Amino acid sequence: MGDANGGSMHLVMLPWLAFGHILPFTELAKRIARQGHRVTLLSTPRNTSRLIHIPPELSNLIRVVDVALPRVERLPEDAEATIDLPSDDLRPYLRQAYDAAFASKLSEILQAEPSRPDWVLIDYAPYWAPALAARHGVPCAFLSLFGGAALGFMGSPETLMGQGKHARTRPEHLTAVPAYVPFPTTVAFRGYEAREIFNPGLVPDDSGVSESYRFSKSIAESQLVGVRSSDKFEPEWLRLLGELYQKPVIPLGLFPPPPTQDVAGHEATLQWLDRQAPGSVVYAAFGSEVKLKRAQLHTIALGLEDSGIPFLWAFRASADAEARNGEGAEELPEGYEQRVNGRGLVCRGWVPQARLLAHESMGGFLTHAGWNSITEGLARGVRLVLLPLMFEQGLNARHLVEKKVAVEVDRDEEDGSFTAEGIAVALRRVMVDGKSEEFGTKAEELAKVFGNEEENDQLLRGFLMCLSDHISQRQV
Template sequence: MGKGKLHIAMVPWVAMGHLIPFMELSKRIAQQGHKISFLSTPKNITRLPKVPPNLSHLIQLIQLPLPPTNNLPAEAEASIDLPSDDLRPYLRIAYDGLQSQLSDFLQMANPDWIIIDYAPYWVPQVAAALGIPCAFLSLFSSASLSFFGPPSVLNGSTLARKTPEDFTKVPEWVPFDSSIYYRGHEARELFEPGVLPDESGVSEAYRFAKVIEDCKVVVVRSCVEFEEHWLKLLSDIYQRPIIPVGVFAPLPERDVPFLRHDMIDWLDKQKQNSVVYAAFGSEAKLKSTQVHEIALGLQMSQLPFIWALRDPNGLPEHFEERINAQGIICKGWAPQVSILAHPSVGGFLTHGGWNSIIEGIAYGLKLVLLPLMFDQGLNARDMVDRGIGIEVDRDEIDGSFTGRDIAKGLQLVMVEKKLGEELRCKGQEYKRIFGDEEMNQRCVTRFLEYLSDNT
């Protein structure tokens, strides 16, 4: 096609931690003059940050209603809407039911490329019948992807991991020293939903494998400056082009519709780098016992804090009254980027999802890591090895933790001078990488050149 402008269809999975980064990349692509068709469900489209007026003529939002699905609440259109993790397979069934609608759109719009998430494993086959190439955009780090291995391992055809214990060691295809592997309790929680087929008929691992196999190129939300060795290894593992597209950390302006001025006023009154921000993403549904212990830990730390907590079930009795002078609980959607960017915030108590890690590093924060699911344990090991954070101590058998474990981790990072300074210095080093807009822009430009040259 040469150097003409492209039309790209974006197909993210229906989770806020996927929808928002897909939209952020869409905006960066549109800034270079290319047209975007962003496809999701009606409710999710309304949840997205507003498209900037100067890009509205280039980004078209396409609504695809989910088909009614047994056992799935009628109002559920994203993982954040599910009252229980047990309902995730039914959301996948509904999502897979979008195949005919998507096919109709592709026949009508005929985009030059489709950029897809890990979940819609059926898109490349639909696209191939229409002569449209696909790219897989991974919202997971290169280190995590490398740990899971090639498609043949993911789909169980070779070197299959048959037990949770197989996930508790460095895989044989990683040729250098690494501590990036799962704890026993993490591996057991991952195995059934990740490796075994669910009610949708396939496993999460199969979805990954099929998408990697059938896409022309794999695009990773990362950069050479941060993951050079892992990116090279991933190219060897997948035997196809791997393109780092930058980290595209969102700017605070994204949060304007959600800002709470009382919260910002409170932050303005705190000392620089003194506040802990606690948040555990939109995917994890904390157990009431976990909420209880996190609450006790925040209180015992005696540090000022803001805690983004969607479901307060499990809070100790009269907790909000007791911590009234110490911290704020933000129920519902929190303006996370604006909070992380505030100069009074110095620490981030996080589940270790890749999106949150990117945002924390982009603002130079020290990380206290409490991984809960998916790739988060792998990310946590990586960040500890890099010297940007520490993990909360936990029971090795069942993964439980106490309020004292939380408080200890927070005190080590925020109060203990030697460790705190080491973490701060390392965090500032990586902040310069993640906050380098020129680097991020170069990554997007190289990616678009690849798409243009291979259309």
């Protein structure tokens, strides 16, 4: 067990099985280890081999534990992360497998003397972990990879459970700013977003519980909450969370990944960027969770083309490519790459995103507004054009527009559809139009918050000190 006077602690970390959760948990594990603490990080064999790479100098402090998933009906045999699922309808079966395997492994770790952990740090998904840890006398902390505004909008554990006067029982309840928010804001879902998120988010699925139930239990039964944020960015939302949760809510810092990835296979891409003017290029990418359809890809392609702005697109095949027998030629408009040759690059497969965003020619980021991508973009001081597509991304988009650091692509209010012209207009507004410099100035200001390693380390130290103090109080 840890030293009651702030010495080394042993922390177990349980991220959900999604790239956008495993990668930031791994980055956080490295930063915690650099503070001198021991970390046990749980994931599955396929994920640890493709995502979790621990530097040799930290290998004595970070132990990566492979957890094999059981066979679950309807879950593809090699599916160990959400990106492996051919359809979002299969997510509940991945949750079933996760719950069974990871609860068993955590129970085993909690019983292991003398290396029993001091804390269990959980993502939203393992809602069973706080009660399991408590049975062994170990406290639990919920680590939110979502920003404070999105968490604040979703409300208290009671509200997340669908109870109390603020319960959301119909999709339209998600389209208004909640009465418990004491300051003016536009953070709320649009109608089409609310309809898309309500059933998978607030209604129980085949895993037995809803997504919001998982959040509610994980928050309510943890001793404290850490949020991937900074009190210099959203102090009002962090204060509100403390009131809603009635427990300590501590900003963890933003911990963006360092721009040090291997560029093997992308040498030509970096050479192309080297030839572009500083701050002139838009980077376009939509994360690992989004499964865009062919028609949407065509619209994005034409929007990038019509903007007249140099661009680099981290392209992923459409969700319906397999249904069309993988006819790759149809994935982009006919003759597209020939037309944009020299001005635009379409990069297929994995790209070193953090490395590319840090390049001096990058000036903008067309993104789905996932919190990981926002963090990476603002850490490098690039301007944001937002096209939210799922989950809490619409809330993030409203928040960033409110902060005057981003422009959101215009959408049809009924069905959420977007046009090439809407994308081109938003890109030009942020990159080249009369007020574009204002966005640049704001992005540079926020880079001093999101990308300031000294400040991020200070916030993390504050969080770790809270963990240590809690152990001290329990031992008195």
